Amino acid sequence: MDEQITKAFLRLFDGNQDRHLVLRGKPEKNDKGKLETKARLVDGPLTDEVAWAHEASVGVSPVRADSTCHYGVLDIDWYDMPEDDVDRVADRLRTRCAAFRSKSRGLHVYVFASEPVSARVMHDYLVTLRKRLPKNTARKTEIFPKATQTVISDGDKPTSVNLPWHGQQRELAFLIDDESKKRALDEHGHMAMLSHITEKCRVNASVMTQIADETPTLDTSDIGYRVPDNPAGRNDLLLRVAASMQSRGWPDSELEAEIRRMNGDCLPMAR
Numbered sequence: 001m002d003e004q005i006t007k008a009f010l011r012l013f014d015g016n017q018d019r020h021l022v023l024r025g026k027p028e029k030n031d032k033g034k035l036e037t038k039a040r041l042v043d044g045p046l047t048d049e050v051a052w053a054h055e056a057s058v059g060v061s062p063v064r065a066d067s068t069c070h071y072g073v074l075d076i077d078w079y080d081m082p083e084d085d086v087d088r089v090a091d092r093l094r095t096r097c098a099a100f101r102s103k104s105r106g107l108h109v110y111v112f113a114s115e116p117v118s119a120r121v122m123h124d125y126l127v128t129l130r131k132r133l134p135k136n137t138a139r140k141t142e143i144f145p146k147a148t149q150t151v152i153s154d155g156d157k158p159t160s161v162n163l164p165w166h167g168q169q170r171e172l173a174f175l176i177d178d179e180s181k182k183r184a185l186d187e188h189g190h191m192a193m194l195s196h197i198t199e200k201c202r203v204n205a206s207v208m209t210q211i212a213d214e215t216p217t218l219d220t221s222d223i224g225y226r227v228p229d230n231p232a233g234r235n236d237l238l239l240r241v242a243a244s245m246q247s248r249g250w251p252d253s254e255l256e257a258e259i260r261r262m263n264g265d266c267l268p269m270a271r
Helices: 003-012 083-093 119-132 186-200 205-218 231-247 252-263
Strands: 019-029 035-043 057-060 068-076 097-101 107-118 141-144 172-176
Touching: 003 186, 068 119, 083 097, 083 107, 083 119, 083 172, 107 119, 107 205, 119 141, 119 205, 119 252, 172 186, 231 252
Parallel strands: none
Antiparallel strands: 019 035, 019 057, 068 107, 068 141, 097 107, 097 172
């Protein structure tokens, strides 16, 4: 076990310190095709020894005792998810993140904040991202932290989510940094990948907070209007919304992703 790698891993996945999940044994498929293995909840924080024990898979809740998160997870529960659909997820998200295969060959998309944000902000930001996914994928996607577990009090036990790499195959599927989507970092080793994610794949906390706070006003079902069917009216509305978002400091990639979602990915915007 490399102590430097382990400490970098625990810093990146800095979650709940009250308990963690350990999964051991050979996984078996249930009637629905999902791989299951024996899980055991352990009181106390994830230790260095357990974090890098290759015979076990580990899980931690993103929600810390002060109800903040360094990261959140989109858990796409799609067994043996085809590579083409994995690529569609990367193309639709348009935000910095790192995605790894789950034990059932679904997808865990980890989103990291530049500094701790409230669990509610993290949850609402992930809701925004889930809306960008293709509908068949969004229906299979669970969010961590859960909506009912964003405020921690005595006795609360927020749900853990598995972390990448350990136990069964949980290799990198893709990552999106400040430059582009990448899929071939495994060859650089774990330390290089952890450093790359830490330095280049975090979402600015203030941007995350702003987008999370504004998400309801951008949803047509919440603000009570319909996007016009005619191209001229549709483009006029979307351009006005885009100008408003831009004036409030939305990053270009996030802005484009939201406009595409509102537009249904059906029609090109007029320039």
